Amino acid sequence: MAVTLSGREVSEEIKNRLKEKIAKENVSPLLTIVQVGNREDSNVYIRMKIKYAEECGVKTDYTRLDRKIKEDELCKVIKQLNESDLVHGIIVQLPFDCENDINTDLITNLIDPKKDVDGLSNLNAGKLLHGQTKGDCFLPCTPNGCMELIRKSGIKIEGSRAVVIGRSKIVGSPMAQLLIWANATVTVLHSRSKNIPEIVKEADILVVAIGKAGFVKKEWVKKGAVVIDCGINAIKDETKKSGQRLVGDVEPDVKTVAGYMTPVPGGVGPMTVAMLISNTVDSAIEKKKN
Amino acid sequence: MAVTLSGREVSEEIKNRLKEKIAKENVSPLLTIVQVGNREDSNVYIRMKIKYAEECGVKTDYTRLDRKIKEDELCKVIKQLNESDLVHGIIVQLPFDCENDINTDLITNLIDPKKDVDGLSNLNAGKLLHGQTKGDCFLPCTPNGCMELIRKSGIKIEGSRAVVIGRSKIVGSPMAQLLIWANATVTVLHSRSKNIPEIVKEADILVVAIGKAGFVKKEWVKKGAVVIDCGINAIKDETKKSGQRLVGDVEPDVKTVAGYMTPVPGGVGPMTVAMLISNTVDSAIEKKKN
Numbered sequence: 001m002a003v004t005l006s007g008r009e010v011s012e013e014i015k016n017r018l019k020e021k022i023a024k025e026n027v028s029p030l031l032t033i034v035q036v037g038n039r040e041d042s043n044v045y046i047r048m049k050i051k052y053a054e055e056c057g058v059k060t061d062y063t064r065l066d067r068k069i070k071e072d073e074l075c076k077v078i079k080q081l082n083e084s085d086l087v088h089g090i091i092v093q094l095p096f097d098c099e100n101d102i103n104t105d106l107i108t109n110l111i112d113p114k115k116d117v118d119g120l121s122n123l124n125a126g127k128l129l130h131g132q133t134k135g136d137c138f139l140p141c142t143p144n145g146c147m148e149l150i151r152k153s154g155i156k157i158e159g160s161r162a163v164v165i166g167r168s169k170i171v172g173s174p175m176a177q178l179l180i181w182a183n184a185t186v187t188v189l190h191s192r193s194k195n196i197p198e199i200v201k202e203a204d205i206l207v208v209a210i211g212k213a214g215f216v217k218k219e220w221v222k223k224g225a226v227v228i229d230c231g232i233n234a235i236k237d238e239t240k241k242s243g244q245r246l247v248g249d250v251e252p253d254v255k256t257v258a259g260y261m262t263p264v265p266g267g268v269g270p271m272t273v274a275m276l277i278s279n280t281v282d283s284a285i286e287k288k289k290n
Numbered sequence: 291m292a293v294t295l296s297g298r299e300v301s302e303e304i305k306n307r308l309k310e311k312i313a314k315e316n317v318s319p320l321l322t323i324v325q326v327g328n329r330e331d332s333n334v335y336i337r338m339k340i341k342y343a344e345e346c347g348v349k350t351d352y353t354r355l356d357r358k359i360k361e362d363e364l365c366k367v368i369k370q371l372n373e374s375d376l377v378h379g380i381i382v383q384l385p386f387d388c389e390n391d392i393n394t395d396l397i398t399n400l401i402d403p404k405k406d407v408d409g410l411s412n413l414n415a416g417k418l419l420h421g422q423t424k425g426d427c428f429l430p431c432t433p434n435g436c437m438e439l440i441r442k443s444g445i446k447i448e449g450s451r452a453v454v455i456g457r458s459k460i461v462g463s464p465m466a467q468l469l470i471w472a473n474a475t476v477t478v479l480h481s482r483s484k485n486i487p488e489i490v491k492e493a494d495i496l497v498v499a500i501g502k503a504g505f506v507k508k509e510w511v512k513k514g515a516v517v518i519d520c521g522i523n524a525i526k527d528e529t530k531k532s533g534q535r536l537v538g539d540v541e542p543d544v545k546t547v548a549g550y551m552t553p554v555p556g557g558v559g560p561m562t563v564a565m566l567i568s569n570t571v572d573s574a575i576e577k578k579k580n
Contacts, residue, residue: 167421194449
């Protein structure tokens with residue numbers, strides 16, 4: 001039976017480290033969160049970020065913009081935040097809930113790279129592709145949180161076989177790079193890949209971020225593997241008040257063969273939040289130095 | 291016996307396409323080449339670039355700077371080229387041959403991304419990691435040349451297994467991304483990987499860029515595979531006047547099992563040059579539009 005890699009627990013440990021860091025460096029980090037519209041899932045994620053930030057001693061500034069906003073108006077908001085001396089981190093909660101077309105790429109790349117604590121800008125991504133994983137860059141939060149959990153397992157990453165399922169900007173693509181630069185041998189699988197079960201079977205480390213409930217089956221997984229499940233999929237469950245529940249991209253019974261596995265919820269999710277706030281603290285420290 | 295994927299031949303075909311494009315779009319592309327010092331291998335590469343450019347109708351401006359130059363002076367040269375309205379492409383010939391320390395990353399990222407026809411800046415790399423392989427970006431020349439040769443073989447890339455050996459900024463890392471976004475299932479091997487022969491054996495497409503003469507052996511390669519050899523290694527050969535000859539990262543007898551294979555020299559090398567000049571032409575066309 002797999003050891004549970006609890007993101008909830010690890011994120012609590014990180015909270016303590018961040019509190020100490022803030023006290024030692026004597027900084028007052030400020031994260032601004034920009035939301036367009038009112039998606040309920042976005043509201044939940046934002047509440048989690050604000051709560052964790054406040055518990056660490058990181059201030060937040062939450063701006064919710066109307067669904068009628070136009071792209072150029074949103075650009076103006078971002079530019080003002082870029083210029084503000086008080087702001088150390090800027091995130092836009094995705095996806096936008098807007099009546100008008102907004103170019104997500106344009107917006108995420110408009111954020112000053114020094115304040116891009118989500119690490120989603122092209123510039124931060126390019127540094128990662130070029131192997132710069134430390135200093136003068138922000139690592140994307142979800143993959144960086146996965147790395148923390150993988151390291152927590154104690155498995156030797158160097159020389160291991162890692163398989164990443166998914167190639168999204170936010171998770172899969174940067175995840176593969178982090179594993180490559182940690183010296184794993186990495187294979188990237190995606191919607192057009194063939195023989196997925198056989199390839200998954202080779203993985204000592206498996207990271208799944210494909211957004212399909214229960215995609216990875218028990219028979220696919222190597223005995224003792226580290227399995228990191230980035231999926232958060234809502235499925236019908238009439239036993240619940242809400243009529244639904246959240247499940248991952250990995251079948252729960254994979255834990256009978258895996259060596260280590262993250263739960264959903266309580267696995268990768270809390271780690272994403274922890275890495276976001278950690279990036280914000282680092283940004284404030286960097287700003288103070290310069 | 292493998293079909294030879296001749297970069298020399300394909301680069302000639304591209305030369306004709308580029309000539310037509312220049313005539314049709316009525317542009318006068320200008321590439322500037324900046325060299326520091328006087329490495330003999332750099333001199334050879336630069337001569338090849340100038341020759342190919344001129345044959346296409348692309349003008350070149352070649353600046354050779356003294357080995358005594360300081361980093362800030364080199365920065366000034368780059369900034370002037372960035373500002374010049376006449377210049378469409380800027381490359382710095384690497385490695386620098388300089389008495390003083392020059393931060394290569396600083397220089398490659400100082401080049402205006404709109405003129406970064408080598409595609410080596412972090413910004414261009416980030417677009418690639420994010421799946422942007424067309425428009426408003428320049429693809430790195432060697433991997434993009436390899437893609438042309440792979441396409442030339444006629445093999446179906448989508449759904450195939452591809453293995454890239456090497457994770458350098460210039461070849462391995464961007465190569466893996468180009469294959470991923472062409473829908474191959476990609477594994478990246480590097481100096482810390484284990485079981486390299488077994489993993490190579492799975493490859494329908496094998497790209498080798500590890501810089502070790504004859505690294506890949508016949509026994510490792512799947513029958514019928516497309517083998518792209520990016521290596522250019524000088525080894526001793528007393529039968530030659532120069533006392534040496536150039537060999538690739540792949541043993542020559544791999545051609546007895548491969549389906550398609552690039553020669554060294556005359557394979558990837560000429561394609562790198564062709565892609566550089568192609569990027570310069572695109573840059574000139576883009577500039578004319580805006």
